[in-house]
Amino acid sequence: MDRNWMYDRYYDGKRGEIKEIFKLGVALFLKAAKRSNIVISEGGIRCPCASCDCRWIRSEDEIKYDLYTKGFRPNYWIWTSHGETIMSDPPASSATNFGAVYQGSSSSSAPIVPAQNYQHYPLNEMNHMITDALGIDTNEPLFEDSTDSKLTVCVRLLGIKCNFLIPELAMDAIAKLVLDTTPIYARSDFPRTYYEAKQLVSKLGLGVKRIHCCINGCMLFYNNEFGVNDGDLVQCKFCQEPRYRQTKNSRSKRGKPVPRQAMFYLPIVSRSGELRHPSDGLAWKHFDQVNPDFASDPRNVRLGLCSDGFTLYTQASATPYSCWPIIVTPYNLPPEMCMSKPYMFLAAVILGPSSPTVGIDIYLQPLVDDLKRLWEGVVTYDISRKQISS
Incomplete structure (x- = not known):
């Protein structure tokens, strides 16, 4: 059966x-x-x-x-x-x-159609790939009879810090206490501080990029493989505004010039997983008709883009200063899941002091680049089936 x-x-x-x-x-x-x-x-x-x-x-x-x-x-x-x-x-x-995907108003998810371009990939070989990428053995226990590895402990500690808003100095003190009171102290390669733990986990590809922007929102100063090569420009090619802040003493030596405006981008390609479609809707049906090849593979991801601004420092400053997060959510998931916190990917943060308004498409360029990469095909690993697909 x-x-x-x-x-x-x-x-x-x-x-x-x-x-x-x-x-x-x-x-x-x-x-x-x-x-x-x-x-x-x-x-x-x-x-x-x-x-x-x-x-x-x-x-x-x-x-x-x-x-x-x-x-x-x-x-x-x-x-x-x-x-x-x-x-x-x-x-x-x-x-x-x-x-x-659904029958009636059922909340159960539909089964995934086995794709034809899956290829078997042994789990042991996958572990070796992770080991080579991180430079650590993901299966090596911290000490004898331990069920955790160095990576899992770091991930759990960082999760605790984010969930309970623990300061970095407090995390360093907690890490020192753990090291002093457990057999982990014998390991010289275990992270001693929050910074070292973050550096280790960053090898998983969950990093953040800081991209310089035109002060008027005309363009981004960055390069990609789709024909944009503006990373070395020092002024906007549209309004000619300078990229960096001007110092009073131009001869003063500084480590790095400070941009007048910047945004934070969190790449979504490395975080996209296996997702499912909610079921109906005219938009999806029309898209399926226009792109039958895309619709034939249920592992293809359909993303929704949302953003809203909020004012920071409302009590500390009389001058309004807004911050605009850009969130990507997979509409492949059931409705009660796709807009819940675990499935909302923070893709970018646009800093104020005012809203980007009609120029928001400029700040979305890195996200559009990632979406193009996903459209062309990205190699992913299905851990439940022990298979790789693209």
């Missing part, structure tokens, strides 16, 4: 009526889960519904109710949280386009 039933709960045109094959599949899932060593060791079954996401242990009746009402978590073909490893043949989907 294949697993297409996992994302096909309702009868067509009969909202709320669960298909018998879905009920049978849920019963088989519970029967298989109860026999797994993971469930036996944990003392219960983790609920795989879209809400619980395998985080909470529930009773069989609660799991059955959640699956009937909320559906399985997205793309949970391999029941890894319930004792399964890797399936020999990934289940085929009956959906042939993006329009078959």
Whole structure:
């Protein structure tokens, strides 16, 4: 029995009526889960519904109710949280386009259509690639009997700092305390400060670029592979305004000239993952008709761009100063997920003091370049299937 039933709960045109094959599949899932060593060791079954996401242990009746009402978590073909490893043949989907994601108003996600240009890529070889890129062994434990590596600890510490707004000096003190009171102190290569941890994690490709801008928003001073070579200009080629601040003493020696205006860009190519389409909508259907090749591969990402300004330092300064974040969100995800915090990619930050208004397209050039690269094809690795595609 294949697993297409996992994302096909309702009868067509009969909202709320669960298909018998879905009920049978849920019963088989519970029967298989109860026999797994993971469930036996944990003392219960983790609920795989879209809400619980395998985080909470529930009773069989609660799991059955959640699956009937909320559906399985997205793309949970391999029941890894319930004792399964890797399936020999990934289940085929009956959906042939993006329009078959939902049945009625179901919140469950559609199965991903196995792409034809996937090629198998061994997990051990992938680990070696990560090791070579980061210069560290991602699987090497910090000390004997430890389940964490140097990379995972750094990522977790940086996550704690961001979530709780901990100052850098406090993070340095916490890191020193951890090093002094655990066997990690014996490792000379472990990051000692927040800066060193950030440098290590930055090798994952989650960096930020600072791009100089014209003070009037006419252009960006940067280069790309699409014909723009303005990185060495010292004045705007449209309004002739200087790129850098003018100093009173032109002969004074400085390390680097200070730009009059700059923006921050966070590349999205390195952060794009495996996403899904919400279902319908005239815009998507029209796009599918105009670009049938793009629509035929469900792994292709459809991004939505949004931005809004807010005023900084409202109490500290009488002069308004706005900041405009540029956010990219994948519309491939279900509606309740695509605009949630984990799936909103901060792509750029446009500094004030006023809004970019009609000149915002100038500041979007680096993002458009990344979108062009994605359109031409970027090699990605599907960790759930252990395969690479482009």
